[in-house]
Amino acid sequence: MLRILGHSRAACDGWSRRDVLQVAGTGLLGVNLPQLLAAEEQRLVGGGKAKSVLFVFLFGGPSQLETFDLKPDAATGIKGPYRPIDCRTPGLLISEKLPRLAQISDKYAVVRTVTHKQNDHNACHYIQTGHPMPIVPRGAAQVDATDKDWPAMGSVIEYLDTRAVGGDRRDVPSYVYLPNRLGHIQGYDRLGQYGGWLGRQYNALATDIRKKDAKDNPYFRDCSDEELQFRLKELDGVPEVTLDRLNHRRGLLDQLDDQRRQLDQGLRLASFDRTRDRAFTLATSQKLRDALDLRQEPAAARDRYGRHLFGQSAVVARRMLEAGARFVTLLWDCPDGYSWDSHIHNHDVDQHMLPGLDQTLSALLVDLEERGLLDETLVVCLGEMGRTPQGKTNWGRDHWSFCFPALFAGAGIRGGTVLGRSDRDAAYPADNPVSPEDLAATIFSALGIDPETRILDAQGRPVPLLDAGVPLERLFG
Numbered sequence: 001m002l003r004i005l006g007h008s009r010a011a012c013d014g015w016s017r018r019d020v021l022q023v024a025g026t027g028l029l030g031v032n033l034p035q036l037l038a039a040e041e042q043r044l045v046g047g048g049k050a051k052s053v054l055f056v057f058l059f060g061g062p063s064q065l066e067t068f069d070l071k072p073d074a075a076t077g078i079k080g081p082y083r084p085i086d087c088r089t090p091g092l093l094i095s096e097k098l099p100r101l102a103q104i105s106d107k108y109a110v111v112r113t114v115t116h117k118q119n120d121h122n123a124c125h126y127i128q129t130g131h132p133m134p135i136v137p138r139g140a141a142q143v144d145a146t147d148k149d150w151p152a153m154g155s156v157i158e159y160l161d162t163r164a165v166g167g168d169r170r171d172v173p174s175y176v177y178l179p180n181r182l183g184h185i186q187g188y189d190r191l192g193q194y195g196g197w198l199g200r201q202y203n204a205l206a207t208d209i210r211k212k213d214a215k216d217n218p219y220f221r222d223c224s225d226e227e228l229q230f231r232l233k234e235l236d237g238v239p240e241v242t243l244d245r246l247n248h249r250r251g252l253l254d255q256l257d258d259q260r261r262q263l264d265q266g267l268r269l270a271s272f273d274r275t276r277d278r279a280f281t282l283a284t285s286q287k288l289r290d291a292l293d294l295r296q297e298p299a300a301a302r303d304r305y306g307r308h309l310f311g312q313s314a315v316v317a318r319r320m321l322e323a324g325a326r327f328v329t330l331l332w333d334c335p336d337g338y339s340w341d342s343h344i345h346n347h348d349v350d351q352h353m354l355p356g357l358d359q360t361l362s363a364l365l366v367d368l369e370e371r372g373l374l375d376e377t378l379v380v381c382l383g384e385m386g387r388t389p390q391g392k393t394n395w396g397r398d399h400w401s402f403c404f405p406a407l408f409a410g411a412g413i414r415g416g417t418v419l420g421r422s423d424r425d426a427a428y429p430a431d432n433p434v435s436p437e438d439l440a441a442t443i444f445s446a447l448g449i450d451p452e453t454r455i456l457d458a459q460g461r462p463v464p465l466l467d468a469g470v471p472l473e474r475l476f477g
Contacts, residue, residue, distance in 0.1 A: 049446050050446040052327065052328070054321060054364075055329045055443075056380065057128070057331050058332050058381065059333050059334060059340060060383060065079070065080045065387065065397070066354065066387075068110045069093065070083070070093040072093070077390055087102035088105045088416055097354035097358065098357070101358050105415075106416040109408045109416070110407055110418050111405060111418075111419045113403060113419070113422060113430075113431070113433050114434045115401070115403050116435060116436055118401060119399050119402070120385075121384060124190050124191065126192070127436055130465075131466075134148055134150070143190075145190065145191040149194065150196050152175075154175035154193075155204070158173065159455065162174070172325055175327045176325045177193060178330055179209040180206065180208055181193060181206045181208075183333070184208070185211060185333050197457055198455075204329065209229070215336075216335065218308065219356065220352040222307035222308060223307060223312060230293075230294065287323055287324075290323070291316070291325075292319070297315055305360050305363045306356060322371070322373065332356075336348075340353065345391075345392075345395035345397070374409065374410040374411075375412075378408070378413070378447075379410045380406065381406065381407040382404070384401075386403060386404025387400050387404075412477055413475050413476060420433070435468070436469075437466055438471070439472075440466055440469055441471045444471075451464065452464045452465070
């Protein structure tokens with residue numbers, strides 16, 4: 001029997017999926033290529049160990065030597081200012097600045113050998129998509145997003161979910177970005193987070209919380225409820241427009257579109273109709289609004305996460321998962337231009353960043369487990385790179401993408417394990433190098449999506465979700 005769906009790479013007669021897709025493109029199998037791709041999409045929208053993904057993105061590049069890969073026996077200029085402390089995972093040297101995470105290390109696995117060659121912040125495209133940044137003449141150290149970029153993993157999930165049966169009637173978006181789009185708090189529009197060539201309709205629905213002034217960093221302080229209005233920017237309507245008036249407006253649009261359909265029955269109008277209907281569904285979703293409303297959360301629970309922007313955004317991320325979101329990105333951005341991009345190691349690292357990560361991530365993992373969500377949620381936490389092994393006199397470190405850690409939890413991950421070993425200076429993998437493609441393949445596979453699944457690119461050509469990458473099956477029990 002010829003099998004082309006699921007995780008099978010070849011049929012019983014030796015045909016690969018690529019062979020089948022090529023033959024289908026000629027019509028020899030009695031189906032055309034769009035029909036075959038649609039069949040794949042219908043099949044590959046679930047069924048994995050994870051129902052959802054929580055992608056915790058520490059933008060800027062946390063230091064491996066100050067978090068999960070300390071080297072106490074390294075040379076003085078390399079080993080850093082912190083000592084490792086006891087934890088529940090044999091062989092894991094975790095920073096003394098992460099005591100809460102040390103006490104629950106049996107709930108997560110650490111991959112110490114993520115590596116790639118794009119040694120700058122534009123690697124945010126690589127980490128969020130599983131594809132290197134497109135090679136185009138942009139000529140700037142900081143690159144803004146374009147519609148030529150590869151779609152984010154979350155956008156792919158939104159695309160597949162929307163095209164599934166009944167997907168356009170979901171009252172919670174599949175892809176959500178909290179608390180703001182990457183770079184927006186700095187005035188940038190960084191790449192890798194959008195739908196790219198899939199289309200803007202598959203962008204994340206993002207909240208838009210900003211800093212008070214140029215010197216403010218809401219990740220470093222407690223935030224008031226007045227600031228924490230987690231409204232989705234795209235759906236934040238005019239206050240005086242009631243639900244009845246909104247539905248009335250939809251009725252008027254329907255009448256106009258009935259006339260327009262007589263002039264244009266093409267695919268572009270059909271696509272517009274789906275996008276508009278989707279927007280109305282989300283704009284009128286009480287379930288979505290409730291999930292974003294922090295006031296419904298008990299004060300004690302919010303306190304455990306931390307009242308800073310990262311902690312409160314994590315509470316909303318958990319609420320979005322409970323409501324049915326499938327890919328939630330929880331971002332720690334760089335409002336001050338540094339933060340995790342710690343070229344200068346100052347009191348912010350000691351007093352805010354490492355303690356904030358320790359408090360929030362530990363509270364999040366425990367809370368997900370207590371609520372029964374951790375078994376069905378894959379949690380992934382990392383930056384786009386690490387830091388140079390050689391420290392500066394003030395213990396700042398520069399960019400280093402050649403070896404850095406990622407944390408995995410939930411959805412069958414074997415907690416208390418470590419994958420990969422770095423060399424004596426945490427500079428390069430000594431074994432088990434892990435690429436961004438491997439990370440993306442692991443995420444897709446955990447959701448039941450074969451990384452070789454084809455979707456149509458901007459030119460209508462079938463392309464696999466990933467060009468390379470092998471799922472990290474050793475992480476799963």
